[in-house]
Amino acid sequence: MCETCGCGDPHMVPVEIQDRILSVNDRQAAHNREHFAAHGVLAINLMGSPGSGKTAVLEATARAFAGRARLGAIAGDLETERDADRLRAAGIPAHAITTGSACHLDAEMVHRALHHDSLHGANLLFVENVGNLVCPAVYDLGQAFNVVALSVTEGEDKPLKYPVMFRKADLVLLTKMDLLPYLDIQIAALEDALARVMPRPAVFQVSARSGAGMDRWFAWLEGQVAAIGPPNPSQTGHRHNPG
Amino acid sequence: MHEYSLMVALMERVEQEAASRRAVAVHRVRVRIGELSGVEPELLESAFSIVRDRTICEKAVLEITRVPAQWECSRCQSPLKAGDLLQCAACGAPARLARGGEMLLEQLEMEVP
Numbered sequence: 627m628c629e630t631c632g633c634g635d636p637h638m639v640p641v642e643i644q645d646r647i648l649s650v651n652d653r654q655a656a657h658n659r660e661h662f663a664a665h666g667v668l669a670i671n672l673m674g675s676p677g678s679g680k681t682a683v684l685e686a687t688a689r690a691f692a693g694r695a696r697l698g699a700i701a702g703d704l705e706t707e708r709d710a711d712r713l714r715a716a717g718i719p720a721h722a723i724t725t726g727s728a729c730h731l732d733a734e735m736v737h738r739a740l741h742h743d744s745l746h747g748a749n750l751l752f753v754e755n756v757g758n759l760v761c762p763a764v765y766d767l768g769q770a771f772n773v774v775a776l777s778v779t780e781g782e783d784k785p786l787k788y789p790v791m792f793r794k795a796d797l798v799l800l801t802k803m804d805l806l807p808y809l810d811i812q813i814a815a816l817e818d819a820l821a822r823v824m825p826r827p828a829v830f831q832v833s834a835r836s837g838a839g840m841d842r843w844f845a846w847l848e849g850q851v852a853a854i855g856p857p858n859p860s861q862t863g864h865r866h867n868p869g
Numbered sequence: 870m871h872e873y874s875l876m877v878a879l880m881e882r883v884e885q886e887a888a889s890r891r892a893v894a895v896h897r898v899r900v901r902i903g904e905l906s907g908v909e910p911e912l913l914e915s916a917f918s919i920v921r922d923r924t925i926c927e928k929a930v931l932e933i934t935r936v937p938a939q940w941e942c943s944r945c946q947s948p949l950k951a952g953d954l955l956q957c958a959a960c961g962a963p964a965r966l967a968r969g970g971e972m973l974l975e976q977l978e979m980e981v982p
Contacts, residue, residue: 636980637980638979638980638981639978639979639981641886641979643975645974646971730871761871764871764908824955825940825943825955826963
């Protein structure tokens with residue numbers, strides 16, 4: 627009721643909120659993170675442009691880690707299961723998320739995928755995000771690390787053009803290094819660009835095709851898997867995997 | 870375009886707040902968007918104009934405060950200039966984003982009976 631005259635007119639009230647627009651996603655991401663900690667899973671959010679070599683890096687990683695770590699992958703794409711098929715062929719149990727028109731994965735999609743049988747028992751889980759240098763950077767999935775695949779064919783100015791993605795990156799894999807002799811890209815200029823958008827620049831130069839530089843990536847992964855330690859069931863919320 | 874899905878998340882929150890106060894309409898939605906949040910204010914506005922149809926926000930104004938990015942040294946807090954290397958020129962420590970990464974729902978103005 628109107629406080630001035632009691633006429634019954636509605637009145638306007640300001641309501642302070644001050645909360646993240648993506649607070650629902652953030653809560654789901656926190657839940658995923660607890661799940662990963664409880665099960666001793668290292669989760670890597672692998673992002674990059676379409677065609678930057680994300681799947682090729684994971685195929686090579688699967689071959690290198692065969693018998694040494696229990697890998698799993700969630701592959702996000704607008705359409706088709708092609709990436710998941712390629713990963714399964716390389717020996718990684720993989721679950722595809724087809725997003726339809728959505729340009730990114732969010733924490734809820736990853737959570738639903740975690741309930742999938744094929745991911746049971748993995749201790750090194752890759753989330754291969756939708757190929758896109760913009761939208762995936764906005765959504766926390768509960769990962770331990772953001773890794774961005776940037777191919778040398780994309781040019782040295784991409785970090786400056788897509789600063790949000792590289793600000794969120796913990797590690798950049800500079801892929802397709804075997805193509806360097808055929809390109810004009812200046813690696814020093816690319817590294818300078820990265821240092822202007824990424825506070826702690828970390829770049830590994832790799833070629834999934836020739837294998838050059840991949841050992842450094844594998845050693846980094848091994849170090850992070852070791853640092854995660856054994857499962858900590860006290861952190862668990864509920865079981866995601868049967869069995 | 871993730872601004873549309875952001876706007877759907879935002880509208881769900883606004884509708885919850887409005888319902889909990891039995892509001893009959895929301896007249897203003899104030900958000901704060903950082904330059905390095907990954908959100909394009911113009912796209913957020915066009916998403917709002919689509920999503921608000923036939924909701925409690927039908928007559929609402931979306932007010933966006935844009936926050937420029939400001940990096941500073943993580944140790945000595947010296948500000949960096951836009952485009953600088955993200956390492957403190959004075960002490961060598963990595964920079965951190967002091968402002969400009971946020972994506973906040975700040976305030977609503979709603980009509981209550």
